[in-house]
Amino acid sequence: xxxxxxxxxxxxxxxxxxxxxxxxxxxxxxxxxxxxxxxxxxxxxxxxxxxxxxxxxxxxxxxxxxxxxxxxxxxxxxxxxxxxxxxxxxxxxxxxxxxxxxxxxxxxxxxxxxxxxxxxxxxxxxxxxxxxxxxxxxxxxxxxxxxxxxxxxxxxxxxxxxxxxxxxxxxxxxxxxxxxxxxxxxxxxxxxxxxxxxxxxxxxxxxxxxxxxxxxxxxxxxxxxxxxxxxxxxxxxxxxxxxxxxxxxx
Amino acid sequence: xxxxxxxxxxxxxxxxxxxxxxxxxxxxxxxxxxxxxxxxxxxxxxxxxxxxxxxxxxxxxxxxxxxxxxxxxxxxxxxxxxxxxxxxxxxxxxxxxxxxxxxxxxxxxxxxxxxxxxxxxxxxxxxxxxxxxxxxxxxxxxxxxxxxxxxxxxxxxxxxxxxxxxxxxxxxxxxxxxxxxxxxxxxxxxxxxxxxxxxxxxxxxxxxxxxxxxxxxxxxxxxxxxxxxxxxxxxxxxxxxxxxxxxxxxxxxxxxxxxxxxxxxxxxxxxxxxxxxxxxxxxx
Ligand SMILES: Nc1ncnc2c1ncn2[C@@H]1O[C@H](COP(=O)(O)OP(=O)(O)O)[C@@H](O)[C@H]1O
Ligand SMILES: [Mg+2]
Numbered sequence: 001x002x003x004x005x006x007x008x009x010x011x012x013x014x015x016x017x018x019x020x021x022x023x024x025x026x027x028x029x030x031x032x033x034x035x036x037x038x039x040x041x042x043x044x045x046x047x048x049x050x051x052x053x054x055x056x057x058x059x060x061x062x063x064x065x066x067x068x069x070x071x072x073x074x075x076x077x078x079x080x081x082x083x084x085x086x087x088x089x090x091x092x093x094x095x096x097x098x099x100x101x102x103x104x105x106x107x108x109x110x111x112x113x114x115x116x117x118x119x120x121x122x123x124x125x126x127x128x129x130x131x132x133x134x135x136x137x138x139x140x141x142x143x144x145x146x147x148x149x150x151x152x153x154x155x156x157x158x159x160x161x162x163x164x165x166x167x168x169x170x171x172x173x174x175x176x177x178x179x180x181x182x183x184x185x186x187x188x189x190x191x192x193x194x195x196x197x198x199x200x201x202x203x204x205x206x207x208x209x210x211x212x213x214x215x216x217x218x219x220x221x222x223x224x225x226x227x228x229x230x231x232x233x234x235x236x237x238x239x240x241x242x243x244x245x246x247x248x249x250x
Numbered sequence: 251x252x253x254x255x256x257x258x259x260x261x262x263x264x265x266x267x268x269x270x271x272x273x274x275x276x277x278x279x280x281x282x283x284x285x286x287x288x289x290x291x292x293x294x295x296x297x298x299x300x301x302x303x304x305x306x307x308x309x310x311x312x313x314x315x316x317x318x319x320x321x322x323x324x325x326x327x328x329x330x331x332x333x334x335x336x337x338x339x340x341x342x343x344x345x346x347x348x349x350x351x352x353x354x355x356x357x358x359x360x361x362x363x364x365x366x367x368x369x370x371x372x373x374x375x376x377x378x379x380x381x382x383x384x385x386x387x388x389x390x391x392x393x394x395x396x397x398x399x400x401x402x403x404x405x406x407x408x409x410x411x412x413x414x415x416x417x418x419x420x421x422x423x424x425x426x427x428x429x430x431x432x433x434x435x436x437x438x439x440x441x442x443x444x445x446x447x448x449x450x451x452x453x454x455x456x457x458x459x460x461x462x463x464x465x466x467x468x469x470x471x472x473x474x475x476x477x478x479x480x481x482x483x484x485x486x487x488x489x490x491x492x493x494x495x496x497x498x499x500x501x502x503x504x505x506x507x508x509x510x511x512x513x514x515x516x517x518x519x520x521x522x523x524x525x526x527x528x529x530x531x532x533x534x
Contacts, residue, residue, distance in 0.1 A: 055418060057343065080421040088419040094412040096431055107420035110430065156416070163420060 001069065003028040003197045004049060004167065009063035011044060011053065018044050020221045022063075026214070028166075031189060031198040033208035033229065036218035037244065042201040045218070046169045049199065050086040051079055067167070084111060087160030091172040093152035095144035095159070100136050103144045103155055107163040122162050130158035131188050150181025157188065168192065170200040174207065186211050205245055209233050217241045279510070286507030289500045295508070298468035299501075302493035308505050313470055314383075314478030315452055315512065318462065321387025321474070322451050323444070326395045331440060333395075334402025339428055358396035363456040365393045370460035384474040386462025393457050394447035401443030405436040438528040445520035449513045455482040481509040 004026040011019035019041050026032045034042040047053045048065060051072065065072050072082055084107075095103050104123040113119060123140075127133040132154040136147070144155055153173060160168060170189070174182040189198060189211045202208050208215055209229060216226040217238075225232065225241045236242045293307055300306030341347040369389025379385040409432050417427040455463075463483040471478050488502035489495065 050419065052415065052419065055415070080423060083419060083421040090412065090415065090419075092412060094410075094416045096413060096416065097435055106417070106422075106430070110417070110420060110422035110426045159416075159420065 002026060002066070003068065004199070005064075005066040005069075006045075006048070007064040007066070009048065009061065009065060011041075011048065011062075012060040013056070014058045018221050019048070022223050024216060024223065024226060026197060026199065028197050029193055029195070030213040031193055031200060031211055033212035033215045034199065034201045034218060035203075035205070035208050035215060035244070036224075038203075040218040041221045042218055043171050046088075046171050046199060046201055049167070049169055050083050050088055052088065054079070080111070084163050085165050086167040086169060087163070087165035089153070089156050089160055089168065089170045089173045092176050093149055093156055095147070095152050095155050098144060099141050100144050100147070100155060101140040104158050104162045107159060111163060122164075123158075126158040126162040127155075129161050129192070130154045131184065131191075132158055148181070150177050150184060153177060153181070153185060154188065157185075161192075166196060168196045168198045170198065172201050172203060175203060182207075205233075205247075217244060219244070282503065282507050282510055285500075286503035286505075289504035290507060294504055299466065302498075303466060303488060303501065304494050304497035305501075308479075308481070308484060308501070308508065310467060310470060311479040311481045311484040311505065312508065312512075314463075314480040315482075315509075317383050317471060317478055318386050318390055318458065318480055319448055319451050321383055322390035322394065323447065325388055325391035326398050326447060327444065329391075330395050330398025330443070331402050334399045334406065334440075335428065335433075337399070338403045338406040339424070339432070354396045354399050358400065361456075362393055362454055363459075365389055366457040366460050368392075369457060374461055380475060381460075381462055381464075381477045382475045383462055383471060383478055386458045386478075386480075387474075389457045389461045390451045390454060393454065394450050397447050397450065398443045401446065402436075402440055405439035405443075406432060408439060409435045438524045441520055441524045441527065445517050445524075448516040448520070452513055452516070453482055453509065455486055458483060481505055481512070485509065 002025040004024075006022055006024050009019055009022045010017065022045065024032075024045075034045060036042055044053065048061070049067070049072075053059045053061070061073065067082075067086065071077075096106060098106070101123055104126050105119050108119050108122055113122075124133065127136060132151060135151060136155075139146070144152065147155060153176075157168075157173075174185045177185065186207060189200065192198060200208075200211065212229045214226065215229040215232040217224045217232065217236075217240075219240055225236060225238045227237070232241060233245060236245065295307060295312065296309050297307035298309060337347060337350055341350070366389065369385060369392070373379045373385035373388050374381060377385075379388075413431050413435065414427055417431045422430070458480055462477055463480050464477040465479075465487055467477060467479050485502055485505045488498045488505060
């Protein structure tokens with residue numbers, strides 16, 4: 001049984017056909033990397049999984065997306081419930097202009113949690129899981145803007161973890177960070193795999209090779225190849241995949 | 251002519267222009283202060299006008315202006331901010347939204363005397379409020395409504411979408427996102443709207459002319475249906491149609507100075523508030 005499954009999904013931005021007949025399956029507790037040149041639809045596919053595309057005008061979606069075997073685009077699906085289950089981390093760190101503590105607590109508060117002890121426990125645990133606790137435990141009441149870029153991104157991960165999702169979507173989470181912070185994030189992804197199903201978009205081939213179990217190569221809205229990461233990087237089936245991972249086009 | 255010289259010239263032209271602006275501001279302020287400071291005293295600020303408004307104070311006009319500023323803000327601020335939120339965050343892009351925006355822009359360009367006439371016919375006559383604080387405040391409120399709406403819209407526009415996305419991504423709905431994330435970030439800029447409209451409201455004469463302002467009324471209002479004196483109109487009266495214009499000239503400069511000081515003070519206060527809130531937003 002798959003954790004996430006898309007069946008013949010087509011997505012249109014107005015007239016622009018951005019995802020073409022995409023069928024993909026992801027098992028629980030795996031990391032799947034989405035790679036491909038800019039504009040090939042990686043972010044669009046990611047946003048399909050927590051229905052963030054709903055926020056964009058004139059989007060039309062065909063096909064089925066199943067999470068835990070339930071069609072998330074079916075009538076009667078509660079979007080806030082879905083987004084609690086499917087956390088998202090964005091390309092640029094985007095903590096709220098609030099304290100470190102309130103950033104992590106935000107998801108709990110908007111989902112109706114008001115028990116102070118529980119919130120405090122979740123904040124602590126989430127910061128620990130995001131490998132940020134040691135660096136911020138003495139300044140939880142300080143503004144999140146006082147943190148470095150890499151710390152802010154781990155804060156955003158902690159913020160996503162606080163509401164206990166089972167899936168984590170990451171859209172180029174390290175592309176705005178320095179190498180050291182990037183290494184920390186990659187290490188973190190490796191640890192989080194135990195508890196979460198992770199889908200990560202990345203421009204960085206080495207990163208995809210390092211952190212993912214499975215890799216999907218997108219090109220112009222099509223899924224060209226989807227296989228074990230090792231296979232993709234050592235023995236791709238498709239010439240275009242080969243060209244892309246060897247850097248012949250970017 | 252080489253690039254460096256051009257750059258130098260541009261720099262100096264811009265610099266001289268902006269210095270001119272500052273110069274005029276200082277001149278005007280200096281003029282009013284030197285002419286007006288002589289009559290300013292505790293008595294001037296806290297007593298009724300006397301002797302055909304050539305002596306005594308301007309207390310009722312100060313109180314009247316405060317009433318009108320307060321009343322119009324009470325009306326314009328909630329409505330303006332809520333309309334701004336609706337237009338920017340809720341109204342779908344399309345005909346209706348563009349129509350509302352066009353109308354608010356046009357409304358902002360209508361001369362204030364027209365607001366005065368409108369206020370008189372609607373609030374004073376049709377709704378039978380009479381010449382009153384209520385009618386005057388509503389008229390002034392209408393006048394600044396477009397300013398408040400526009401400032402609110404701009405303030406919301408300047409809130410990066412990445413914050414909204416982060417909030418939605420955590421399962422927040424639209425109202426929660428606006429209330430807990432967008433508005434706290436936008437508030438310092440919305441406060442700017444308050445500054446602008448306070449300045450505008452306290453200085454306007456035309457809209458209060460037919461709706462509230464009294465020529466001479468040496469007592470304080472007791473209800474919102476009372477007439478009041480107001481600083482800008484009092485200034486107008488003293489300098490054009492008082493009982494003895496020459497004799498009340500000093501009183502006029504004193505009144506002008508008080509008016510300018512009130513506007514200046516409101517600006518400083520609101521600026522401080524804005525800075526404070528800006529800091530607080532990052533901390534909450
Ligand atoms: N909000 C949008 N409105 C219209 N077109 C969009 C929007 N977002 C993305 N697109 C288009 O869809 C295609 C895929 O974009 P995206 O998913 O962002 O690609 P990637 O993340 O792989 O760089 C691109 O051609 C892009 O121009
Ligand atoms: Mg992208």
